Amino acid sequence: MAKVLEGPGMGLMKKWGINVPNYVVVTSVDELTRLGQANEWLKRSKLVAKAHEALGSRFKLGLVKIDLDFKAAEAATKEMIGRQVGSITVTQVIISEMIPHKEEYYCAVKSTREGSEILVANCGGIEVESNWERVKRLCLEIGQSPSPESLEKLSKEAGFSGTLVKKMAEFAGKMFACFDSEDAQYLEVNPVVLRAADEELVALDAVTLLDGDAKFRHPDWNFAFAAEFGRAYSKQELEVMAVDSKIKGSVKFIEIPGGDTAMLPAGGGASVYYSDAVVARGGKLANYAEYSGDPPDWAVEVLTEKVCSLPGIRNIIVGGAIANFTDVKKTFGGIINGFRKAKSEGKLKNVKIWVRRGGPREKEGLDAMRALKEEGFDINVFDRNTPLTDIVDKALQAK
């Protein structure tokens, strides 16, 4: 899943005929000032300014300001740009018009195993979360589009009446068109508001999750995907992602600040069992990592360097199941190079390394790891006869 920030998310909705407030995304006050000269609405409307970054709790951080005139929006932009929040620097601010309205509603489309589900409620904002039973659903099979009648029925079920039945049905229909055509996995508009000026439904705030795997057929997705965990990707994470996008197979890396057990396991499945084992033993994960699909040794080497550079680590878990086709000797070669480099840079002092692996050329790979002992590494190597996650037990007992 790939999260999309509000700017590009609203752009996609607009493309499919959904009313969105006027908005601009700026990287400096100057840019906003010049846009103010070109766009009447910026001067005329009340405005909202938000930091346009993958940050959680923006309201609490003072990174959302509402009810602004243009001057105040400029001041808010100036204040937000360059703000440092954890590892993130705010580089973009989105300025959108405030829509005077009375009623708030809810509309979402989500992916299901059979196809998708359209969700509609005649309440919105925080009210919908505490009244979840008021959300009504229309289930659709893959390949099926909702008929206008079924949408109106949904609208009525959710408690809409009068002209709003048709308006909400049409809004939901456009949401579905956007979801289906843009390979979305989740689209949520909360709130949908009835604009006082013209009685039209407008999407005020949107969550857009797209299927990153479908990027190849959407040449107009010219935006970057945002991290999904409420912070931007770190430099190290971005570097591993850059390697990942270039290679056959994959390498993954996510930092978890404050942990002392570093992970360097193989396989998307096994890596999570290793993480579970660390947590179950009371350890603190310093990262998540994974390599799989027989990646080139240099890619594993880059991953290893990042893992070795994590601060305050005491153990590195080089785990893995019995590989189908990942060459153990070759990928371990990459890890060994990474270890050597880290050691020559003065890292890995008082760090214990724990290895367990099987698969093609396992004997050669494990022998090469064992040989690191002679180079002064504190390394413990086990083969397939030691159960998968036992090295975690040993590592955390050895404290």
Next chain:
Amino acid sequence: MSILANKDTRVVIQGGQAGVNAARRMAEFCYLIKRPLNVEAFVYPPDAGKSNEIPYGSGLIAIPVYKSIAEATKHHPTLNTSLVYIGADRAMKGGMEALDDSRIKVVSMITEGVPEKDAKILGAHARKLGKVFNGPSSIGIISAGACRLGVIGGAFDNLVLSKLYREGSFGVITKSGGLSNEIIWICSQFADGITTAIGIGGDAYPGTDYVSYLEMFENDPQTKAVVIVGEMGGDLEERAAEWYGAKKRRVKLIAVVSGFCQESLPKGMKFGHAGAKEGMKGEGSARSKSDALKKAGALVPPTFGALGPAIKETYQDLLKSGQVKEPVEPATLPRLPKTVEEAMKADEVMVSPLIRTTISDDRGDEPCYDGYPASELINKGYEIPHVIGLLWDKRLISKQEAEIIKRIMMLSADHGPCVSGAYATILAACAGIGLSQSVAAGMIMIGPRFGGAVTDAGRFFKYAVDNKMSVDEFLAYMKKNHGPVPGIGHRVKSLRNPDKRVKELVGYVKSLNIKTPCLDFALEVEKITSVKKDNLILNVDGTMAAVLVDIGFPVDSLNGFFILSRTIGLIGHWVDQKRQDSRLIRLFDYLVNYAAPKRREVPPLK
């Protein structure tokens, strides 16, 4: 018995190199269980009409490549299963093509990164047709002793260690490819092994889920228990729990679920497979899945590590109740033939080498010339002439000798466009011929009359010096046995019009204070011959030859100095013509003396 893949499974593989690699692994398994190769065809339009060579035992089997599934099933009517190894952007089209063929009943997609929507469409289409669509991102399917689809099961040694050559009693269903092998191994160590193991792929919406296969396992009498390896996200494990709890089932269910670490991670942080995403309000968490499975009556060990003992316990119960018997292991198993390299490494074969070399070795990280690494030669200040010394005469020559060679090369690198070699290269270049062939055309000219006299000159001067001949004796010997003295005489140069190159080289060598018996002798010869005829002077070939013999190069290498140096010039001439985009050239009539008979009538054929 087994499910999904059995002895009657006949396979077409859609895709290129990844498909061929899978076929190789499948052939290893077929060889282990002494069955013919189950892959009958490939579909890969770029290679249609060709065939892929798949090693089977010590032989090779050619498997034809077709441009479409329809064509493949027409030629191979027994095909019933397709493996899709096509890139993510074209995978759906390929999968649809296979599903729509009436003969194909099972389609397993190995491709990773397939859009969710495409996977759903493929799954729905297969359900509508009553077929199986497995994957995407599936590692494959393996039925012990019967059939392997894809690389699942790993290397040959692992197939044997995991006892995949014969049936056990445990079914396996996993999302993770790597863990499928781990579970197969555990089943073989803690119990009697597997019946069938299936990788359903780690995507959010796989075409077939645990329930699809649990149902099949329930109907397979050989399968007594099923191990499922789940992970957080989605609802596949909950559905499996629901199925298991719905009524009394014949098979025992053992399950583990990953993702408990999620509970202590920063909010929103998720990892693992694409499908491993926890929903809102804790649905799809590892805990809720594991609780649901326990509640349904499945055996759910607390950690992955406890899975082995849990499987063992189940197996012991099955043994006690007489539902399974201890397996009988075959007395012997086929061994995968070793490659020559592997066998040599294990000291099992001796090979008589085809060629022998004494000058260089490229097997390390860089070439060694006569044992010296090229980079070390560079870093210690050695130059091209030293490399020549090492490769032509297997010795590290002195700085002074290197300087002589360098000068020889500089003097003979080129001699204008009119000489035979350069002219031939230019002629070829103008005819549009490539660099190597054009240079070769020039090279062909090097012989007794042009540039190729160095070796012979060296040989005869050396013969005279070795045998302490006087100049007169030498000239008489040459006249009697060989004819003109090689290295003596020039087409245009003469005593009055001396060759500056010879003067230069002789002057330099003479200034070095080294012993030059051959050169001295050659100059004595010139004194006599040039009196007889003005142009019978020591030419550049002869000078080079004498000097090179004096500094110890073997006679047979001498022509090489001219060939090497002149190559510089020939390449220059080719590039020069190319740069000018020269046109094809042809001799003019007036440059030919037409001495053939005048035109006449052809007599009638007798």
